[in-house]
Amino acid sequence: MTQTSGKRLTMHQKQNLWGWAFLIPATVLIFWLSFYPMIRALMISFQGGRPTALTWSDPLTRNYKFLVKDRVFIQSLKNTFTYLIIQVPIMLVLAMIFATLLNDHQLKFKGLFRTCIFLPCATALVAYSLIFRTMFSYDGMVNAVLVKIGILNEPINWLNNPNTAKAVIIIALIWRWTGYNMIFYLSSMQSIDYSVYEAARIDGAGAATQLFKITIPLLKPIILVTAIMSTNGTLQLFDESVNLTKGGPANATITMSHYIYNTMFQNNPNFGYAAAMSFVILILVAVLSAIQMKVGDKRE
Amino acid sequence: MKKLISLLLALVMVLSLGSAAFAAPGDQADGKLTIWCWDQTFNIAAMNVAKEMYQAEHPDVEIDIQEVLWEDIESRIIASNGDTSTLPDITLIQDNAFQKEVINYPEVFYDITDSYDFTDFGEAKVAYSVVDGKNYGIPFDAGTVVAAWRTDYLEEAGYTVDDLTDIDMDRFLEIARDVKEKTGMPMLSGEAGAVDTVLILLQSCGGSMFNEDGSVNMKDNDKLKAVLDVYNTMVTEGLFIEVNSWDEYIGTLSNQSVVGTFTGCWILSTIMSLTDQAGKWAVTNMPAMTGVEDATNYSNNGGSSWAIINNKDIDLALDFMQMYRNVDFYDAILPTTSAIACFTPAKDAPNYTAPSEFFNGDAIFAKIVEFGALVPSNNTGAYYYDARSALATAKTNIIGGADMDSELANAEDTINFTMGF
Numbered sequence: 001m002t003q004t005s006g007k008r009l010t011m012h013q014k015q016n017l018w019g020w021a022f023l024i025p026a027t028v029l030i031f032w033l034s035f036y037p038m039i040r041a042l043m044i045s046f047q048g049g050r051p052t053a054l055t056w057s058d059p060l061t062r063n064y065k066f067l068v069k070d071r072v073f074i075q076s077l078k079n080t081f082t083y084l085i086i087q088v089p090i091m092l093v094l095a096m097i098f099a100t101l102l103n104d105h106q107l108k109f110k111g112l113f114r115t116c117i118f119l120p121c122a123t124a125l126v127a128y129s130l131i132f133r134t135m136f137s138y139d140g141m142v143n144a145v146l147v148k149i150g151i152l153n154e155p156i157n158w159l160n161n162p163n164t165a166k167a168v169i170i171i172a173l174i175w176r177w178t179g180y181n182m183i184f185y186l187s188s189m190q191s192i193d194y195s196v197y198e199a200a201r202i203d204g205a206g207a208a209t210q211l212f213k214i215t216i217p218l219l220k221p222i223i224l225v226t227a228i229m230s231t232n233g234t235l236q237l238f239d240e241s242v243n244l245t246k247g248g249p250a251n252a253t254i255t256m257s258h259y260i261y262n263t264m265f266q267n268n269p270n271f272g273y274a275a276a277m278s279f280v281i282l283i284l285v286a287v288l289s290a291i292q293m294k295v296g297d298k299r300e
Numbered sequence: 301m302k303k304l305i306s307l308l309l310a311l312v313m314v315l316s317l318g319s320a321a322f323a324a325p326g327d328q329a330d331g332k333l334t335i336w337c338w339d340q341t342f343n344i345a346a347m348n349v350a351k352e353m354y355q356a357e358h359p360d361v362e363i364d365i366q367e368v369l370w371e372d373i374e375s376r377i378i379a380s381n382g383d384t385s386t387l388p389d390i391t392l393i394q395d396n397a398f399q400k401e402v403i404n405y406p407e408v409f410y411d412i413t414d415s416y417d418f419t420d421f422g423e424a425k426v427a428y429s430v431v432d433g434k435n436y437g438i439p440f441d442a443g444t445v446v447a448a449w450r451t452d453y454l455e456e457a458g459y460t461v462d463d464l465t466d467i468d469m470d471r472f473l474e475i476a477r478d479v480k481e482k483t484g485m486p487m488l489s490g491e492a493g494a495v496d497t498v499l500i501l502l503q504s505c506g507g508s509m510f511n512e513d514g515s516v517n518m519k520d521n522d523k524l525k526a527v528l529d530v531y532n533t534m535v536t537e538g539l540f541i542e543v544n545s546w547d548e549y550i551g552t553l554s555n556q557s558v559v560g561t562f563t564g565c566w567i568l569s570t571i572m573s574l575t576d577q578a579g580k581w582a583v584t585n586m587p588a589m590t591g592v593e594d595a596t597n598y599s600n601n602g603g604s605s606w607a608i609i610n611n612k613d614i615d616l617a618l619d620f621m622q623m624y625r626n627v628d629f630y631d632a633i634l635p636t637t638s639a640i641a642c643f644t645p646a647k648d649a650p651n652y653t654a655p656s657e658f659f660n661g662d663a664i665f666a667k668i669v670e671f672g673a674l675v676p677s678n679n680t681g682a683y684y685y686d687a688r689s690a691l692a693t694a695k696t697n698i699i700g701g702a703d704m705d706s707e708l709a710n711a712e713d714t715i716n717f718t719m720g721f
Contacts, residue, residue: 048721050404052382066721071714137544159544160492246545248493250696265375267686269404270721 045275054271063276073277075251076259079166083255084234087170092226094178099185100211105194114186118179125176129243132172133159162252165245169253172240177233181226188222189215224296228289235285256281330613332362333620334388338369341569343392343440343604346633350623353632361616370394374401382407389612390621393437395428395603400682402431409436410608415618417625424677425642429605437605438621439642443564444672445500445599446664447586448571453559457482461582466597469530472587476539479559487559488534489552492542495692496563496601501527504599505592506676509687514679516687516719518694518712519705526592528698528708535699542699562586564601565668569638572658583664585671598674603642640668683719690714 045063047054057063067073098117102110120128135141136158143155158164192215200210216223238257241247247254247262254262256277263274337343344367351363366388368376373391380386382405393401402409413435418426421439429437449461457479464475476487490497502508507523510516518524534540541558543549552558554574560581561567571581585597606624608617623629630641631649646652647669655661690711697707 051378052405052407066717070717071710133545137548157544160542246493248692248696250693250700262689265371265378267689267718268400268682269378270718273721 041275042279044271045279046272048270048272051269051271057272063272064280066273067276067280072251072254072259073256076254076256079251079253080235080237080255082166083170083173083237084231087173088227088230088234090170091174091178091230092181092223094174095181095226096185096216096223098178098182099189100215102182102186103189114183117182120176120178121180123176125239126243128176129172129240132168132175133244136168159245160249162249165249165253169240169244172244173234173237177230181230184222184226185219188219192218220296224292227292227296231288231292232285235281235288331360331616333364333390333613333616335363335365335390336368336373336388337365337392338367338373340367342566342637342639345637346440346639349633349636350620350629353626353629354620354623361620363620377401377405377408380405380408384408384609384611387609387612389609389614389617391607391609392440392604393429393607395425395437395443395605396680396684398429398437398605398607399431399680400684401607402429402436403682408610410610410612410614411436412438412608412618416621420625420644422642422644422672424600424675425603425605427677428603428680429607437607438624439605440624441566441603441639442642442668442672443566443601443603444640444668444675445504445562445586445601446565446568446583446668446671447560447562448567448581448583449560450556450577450580451582452580453479453483453485461584464587465584468588468595469590473530473533473539476534477537480537480539483559485557485559486541487539488561489541489543489549489558490561491546491549492544492696493692495688495695497540498524498527498531498691498695499688500563500586500599500601501530501589503676503678504586504596505589506594506596506678508678508680509684509691510679510681512679514681516683516712516715518687518691518715519709521708523589523592524708525704526589528695528704530589531695532699564603565638565640566602568664572638578658579660581659583659583662583667594676596674596676598671598676600675600678634665638665640665640672642672644669644673683715686718687711687715 044054046057046060048057048062049055059065101107102114102117107113136143138155138157138160142158143152146152147155156164158168196214197210200214205213236257237255238261241253241255241258242261245253247258260274260277263270263277335347337347339345344365347365351365355361355363368391370392373393374397376387384407387408411434413433416435416438418435422442425439425442426435426437429435429439447464449464451461454460454464457475459475459479464472467475472487479485479487488497499509502524505523505527507521507527509518509521509524531540535542541552543552550570553561553571556577568583571577586599588597589595606621608614608621625643627643627646627649630643630646631651633639634641634649634651641647647666652665652669653663654665656664693714694707694711698704
């Protein structure tokens, strides 16, 4: 603070006041529509009973204790982590490969390729899930093509087998989200000065060395961001499970969010239990993000 | 001045955001009825006829029929959290979900036990909307099960529809195997993740997933085991084709890749829309389970009832709903909707006894009303849908080769777990 004159201070205060005035509407809305529901949900997660007559659970952590014994919840947890462990690495590696290819200065029709790879991201989640369901149905396009070119002897009922149904969801997720992550990589690659690569070439670095020694280290913060976002997104996966497979066969593809939805809207509504489950997801996202930040953030 | 205007604008925006969230359609006793239902060709069409007939006598009553999907009606009841200001005066509710809604949201539903006359409605049907001895629903359509078969395919294998009438499951499987061998066609199809067929067969012998007292009845349910056995046999022998979605199931009928189906009679409006197949279908009753106590050739699948919402224009709604005790009304809606009445006197109405051209002059509607009177009742309760999904999981695993007893025990545990809250 260097201002000493009384008049300038009032001016400063006045500006400050206006600043706060402009912030208030947004702040109020965020508190009302975001923080208040979060706090309410936390309270409800300790309650039980009929939705319009919720009472505090006895003991308070009753809902959370039930979770450990809930077979369907554990199944949904396993499914979600299967998606996470298989899909996120494949998707991020693919996104990195596409970004590197599209960042090539000699490549023609760059705009066209970029649009093609990014376009899936512009499709609605429900719409693309339904299209994948049609493509992978018993008499669908995928079976027809695979049988015609001789890879399969007879059609597979993709969505009615636990493993292939999971595979279809993973394929769908990769198709939908690779382009999205690629855009992040591409934009930060473009901010790396091209002369760095020229210098590296003069020093005799090949394409692979350039990728691993220059591009990836410089992209580390953005890789961290995409990894956290993808983890977060996968843990909250809902549309694909609901629309592509309905969680079936026999809950083999149900996700945690889908099970929460069923608990609230399909089965006998149990608000407290559903809220407790959503807080478990929150904790998982927080823990996984913390681990990723710890592992990924090594700049000194 | 400018600042003041911008501040006012911001204030207006915030306020309008707030008030939009609290805006409510309709009010108490305003002489206007809002109605929610979900099928343009079926219950909406029926309500439109009721509206026309009612307004002919009460021209100043405004009736607004809105198309809201069942899933959305359910979410909106949940979102209302007991405050009926965002709900309509009358809404349609799936029979299987009725008790669940009333038990969880007693504030929302008006008790019509003393204000509506339930004589002449099928008893089993009315029971779906009774909670603690109180009536909450006015019956609409019956889900009486019919078996619809393609006569041309049966003929190819040397059978007529009479061979499939009043038969038991052993005979049915015999015919199904023979038909499959001679024509290569499966008899039936259905959704892999659903348990409709299993529950239809279970109810046909008076069985339920629940006991009278509301407790789960799965692992020691011999009827259920017999049904799952039959279902498993049909699927493994290729007599019943499992598909992944409802659209694919309808597809098997329209693409002519199955001989027929047995399910709720509402399927007939779909079959009758396949005009190129007119004259090739026949309707009869379903096969009865063999060697199971109380087995019949009759069952129920689906159906819905009307609920009157609390704190709305209840007197007007009740007066309007007298239409559902009116034979002329049922007669008028039948040709366009093929909604089968649960109001017994309707069966003598002219359209019910009229022959159906699509089904080669068979008076199918009178037949279905006759079937309806013979359907055994079953128990639903608040946890019906939990039980359905647990049973679906068990069924899928059993077809995958898992042991039936342990799967049913698992399913029972799953439901008991939810009920333990």
